[in-house]
Amino acid sequence: MHTVDLIMKKREGHALTQEEIKYIIENYTKGNIPDYQISALLMAIYFKGMNDEEAKNLANAMAHSGDMIDLSLIDGIKVDKHSTGGVGDKVTLILGPLLASLGVKFAKMSGRGLGHTGGTIDKLESIPGYKVELKVEDFIKQVKDIGIAIVGQSGDVAPADKKLYALRDVTATVDIIPLIASSIMSKKLASGADAIVLDVKVGHGAFMKTEEEAEKLAKLMVEIGRLSGRKMTAILTGMDEPLGHKIGNGLEVYEAIETLHGRGPKDLVDVTVEIGAHLLGDANIEKDFNRAKTLLHDALHDGRAFNKFLEVVKAQGGDLDVLSHPEKLLSKKLEYVYAESSGYIEEMNALEIGKAAMRLGAGRETKEDQIYMEVGIDLHQKIGSYVEKGDVLATLYVRDKGVDEAKRLILNALSIGKEKRDIELIKKTIK
Amino acid sequence: MHTVDLIMKKREGHALTQEEIKYIIENYTKGNIPDYQISALLMAIYFKGMNDEEAKNLANAMAHSGDMIDLSLIDGIKVDKHSTGGVGDKVTLILGPLLASLGVKFAKMSGRGLGHTGGTIDKLESIPGYKVELKVEDFIKQVKDIGIAIVGQSGDVAPADKKLYALRDVTATVDIIPLIASSIMSKKLASGADAIVLDVKVGHGAFMKTEEEAEKLAKLMVEIGRLSGRKMTAILTGMDEPLGHKIGNGLEVYEAIETLHGRGPKDLVDVTVEIGAHLLGDANIEKDFNRAKTLLHDALHDGRAFNKFLEVVKAQGGDLDVLSHPEKLLSKKLEYVYAESSGYIEEMNALEIGKAAMRLGAGRETKEDQIYMEVGIDLHQKIGSYVEKGDVLATLYVRDKGVDEAKRLILNALSIGKEKRDIELIKKTIK
Numbered sequence: 001m002h003t004v005d006l007i008m009k010k011r012e013g014h015a016l017t018q019e020e021i022k023y024i025i026e027n028y029t030k031g032n033i034p035d036y037q038i039s040a041l042l043m044a045i046y047f048k049g050m051n052d053e054e055a056k057n058l059a060n061a062m063a064h065s066g067d068m069i070d071l072s073l074i075d076g077i078k079v080d081k082h083s084t085g086g087v088g089d090k091v092t093l094i095l096g097p098l099l100a101s102l103g104v105k106f107a108k109m110s111g112r113g114l115g116h117t118g119g120t121i122d123k124l125e126s127i128p129g130y131k132v133e134l135k136v137e138d139f140i141k142q143v144k145d146i147g148i149a150i151v152g153q154s155g156d157v158a159p160a161d162k163k164l165y166a167l168r169d170v171t172a173t174v175d176i177i178p179l180i181a182s183s184i185m186s187k188k189l190a191s192g193a194d195a196i197v198l199d200v201k202v203g204h205g206a207f208m209k210t211e212e213e214a215e216k217l218a219k220l221m222v223e224i225g226r227l228s229g230r231k232m233t234a235i236l237t238g239m240d241e242p243l244g245h246k247i248g249n250g251l252e253v254y255e256a257i258e259t260l261h262g263r264g265p266k267d268l269v270d271v272t273v274e275i276g277a278h279l280l281g282d283a284n285i286e287k288d289f290n291r292a293k294t295l296l297h298d299a300l301h302d303g304r305a306f307n308k309f310l311e312v313v314k315a316q317g318g319d320l321d322v323l324s325h326p327e328k329l330l331s332k333k334l335e336y337v338y339a340e341s342s343g344y345i346e347e348m349n350a351l352e353i354g355k356a357a358m359r360l361g362a363g364r365e366t367k368e369d370q371i372y373m374e375v376g377i378d379l380h381q382k383i384g385s386y387v388e389k390g391d392v393l394a395t396l397y398v399r400d401k402g403v404d405e406a407k408r409l410i411l412n413a414l415s416i417g418k419e420k421r422d423i424e425l426i427k428k429t430i431k
Numbered sequence: 432m433h434t435v436d437l438i439m440k441k442r443e444g445h446a447l448t449q450e451e452i453k454y455i456i457e458n459y460t461k462g463n464i465p466d467y468q469i470s471a472l473l474m475a476i477y478f479k480g481m482n483d484e485e486a487k488n489l490a491n492a493m494a495h496s497g498d499m500i501d502l503s504l505i506d507g508i509k510v511d512k513h514s515t516g517g518v519g520d521k522v523t524l525i526l527g528p529l530l531a532s533l534g535v536k537f538a539k540m541s542g543r544g545l546g547h548t549g550g551t552i553d554k555l556e557s558i559p560g561y562k563v564e565l566k567v568e569d570f571i572k573q574v575k576d577i578g579i580a581i582v583g584q585s586g587d588v589a590p591a592d593k594k595l596y597a598l599r600d601v602t603a604t605v606d607i608i609p610l611i612a613s614s615i616m617s618k619k620l621a622s623g624a625d626a627i628v629l630d631v632k633v634g635h636g637a638f639m640k641t642e643e644e645a646e647k648l649a650k651l652m653v654e655i656g657r658l659s660g661r662k663m664t665a666i667l668t669g670m671d672e673p674l675g676h677k678i679g680n681g682l683e684v685y686e687a688i689e690t691l692h693g694r695g696p697k698d699l700v701d702v703t704v705e706i707g708a709h710l711l712g713d714a715n716i717e718k719d720f721n722r723a724k725t726l727l728h729d730a731l732h733d734g735r736a737f738n739k740f741l742e743v744v745k746a747q748g749g750d751l752d753v754l755s756h757p758e759k760l761l762s763k764k765l766e767y768v769y770a771e772s773s774g775y776i777e778e779m780n781a782l783e784i785g786k787a788a789m790r791l792g793a794g795r796e797t798k799e800d801q802i803y804m805e806v807g808i809d810l811h812q813k814i815g816s817y818v819e820k821g822d823v824l825a826t827l828y829v830r831d832k833g834v835d836e837a838k839r840l841i842l843n844a845l846s847i848g849k850e851k852r853d854i855e856l857i858k859k860t861i862k
Binding site for chain 2: 167171172173
């Protein structure tokens, strides 16, 4: 097989076979195929696309380029969730303990974040002592023992995807739906769960700007997962404003704890419960969607979810004291953003607010950046809220950098006007 | 300027500016932009094209990536010709001395061949002693003294083109008309001639298979040259059969000598005279096209053209004796291909016949291959000729390899049938 012939084949609009995709990914991972051939192929894929079968084969080839986590030693149906990335999205922190408290096996490997805020793993590291690196056997044992573990991606999960992603980033081939879908699904397939819910974010704070694009991506990921033998659901949720109120690592753990005590903001609870209800069904615990939602609300309010969170933090070595006093996770140095006019909040550009949090030190602009756990933004308003000029719009938890820029970004991100807007949070479900 | 943004710009179908193209070529030549970004850009160009202005800017940027030959020390109008490559094309060997004998300054830098047969320079090297490498100052002096020099590309002509071409070859981005045009024209612009005739070959023996494609390429090259201040003409000529009868380095010199004595085959003479007449006009020697042709025929028949050839070979150190006894250039070991049926020659697949010559050792399959000067093919027939079964179709001048394969290729390349076909040689002129 000659790589140049495969590039030509794709350039001419033909589908690559399973064997051809496997050849490309195996040899690219080993360094036998140079970057310059792959980038030409990626650009040809931009123009000619890939069909569902090709995307499935690509996802599987990338999954098999590294370790495939075998969760078969854990009884029952193992579940996973993935979000395409939104500002203030701390759903995993809540959903994991919540589901585990209802008997679902939640064996979660999460990534670190690059961008607005940290990833789930960065957030958990704001809890002193919490160990994100477990050996695979310890990870599996913990799930068997207490039903849940949340760890960083161990070892060598889908190295082909890492290599390919780095190349796409510098060759203008990031925004290609079959490649995005294969990239996400390669890691999901390698992580070994039986049932997966994907939360595809839509809106100006998300990677997918339109519902049409988001739906395409969601359908393709569901198809890839299903063709690979997994139970799949995708939901499209709005990212017109940040999810919940709090953005930043410690702040998000704080808000997760509040939510696990039954005091969470409505949008965050709604998304968590929506995803949870699908997974309760997939795990054969409660097939009726509305009854499943009730079960989840109950576990958030009666302490079971929070107690499971205590268990997992304890099992992974975290300091339990901060869970009772989550204010210890936050910076003592505060700054405020005030409304410059009166009216309804009409827009809250989530991406700009995410950038503001990053400038304060909550996220990484480059891989080498240090994250400050205690900084971030607490937004007091949501779209549709009425504010008076001079009201506090946001409290900033700061350290030593980015305050003025963050304030400016937040003010620019908010539009105050006469219209009381309603926004749709859960836009679509794809089974 | 960020390369990834320029790739994105082209991907979205926008034209790159002169500055952007210059930035890309300069930095790619220096190694500041990696191959993998350029190959993605090339594939985007495959799908989105380049307009004439971009192609001109690319050709000029590549020309300026290396030495620009300054021919201004030579009085008068310096001319050049280029063929996109055909089997049996020895026009330069004849045209140069012919034009120089009529007072035109022919300062020619030629490449080596990769493929069916050698390039002009390889062919000239079959003359013992002929020096293809001259210093630029000696090259210029020779043209001033005797009106002609034919040398190899000296120094560093269009290194960006070399680098880009090597990359295109392995990334399925060779067959892109604006890139082909820029590649050819970058070398022409760097070589310094004032007037250029391009011979664009069309047919199954040529790179351009259809007249439509060939015309597009020709028009674009003419436009690039004109926008860069050169007098330009392109002719489209057929490559349905090899040009002339002889293929192979020594054999082509032999046929060139015959032609310079006024004994050339009609098709070879016609193409040479056609190109020559355009250049006589461009050089202000004879503006009337038909009178120019008569001048050229006269110089071929009255010894002036051959005498000029003697002069140039002498000036460049070649053995004059073989010019009087060109049979010394040929192998003594002969093989024959016989007609297997009677009828008219209907097809002579030039590409396959070129391959046959290569198998005998006349051309290079890889850069490292050694060329045998004395081997090749003398075709006794042209399309439209009538042959009887058992007639000799071709004499092979051979050494130690490829004989059986060459015979098979030649027999397969020829179709003998009932139709007496006429083929059109000079298909179009683009001024």
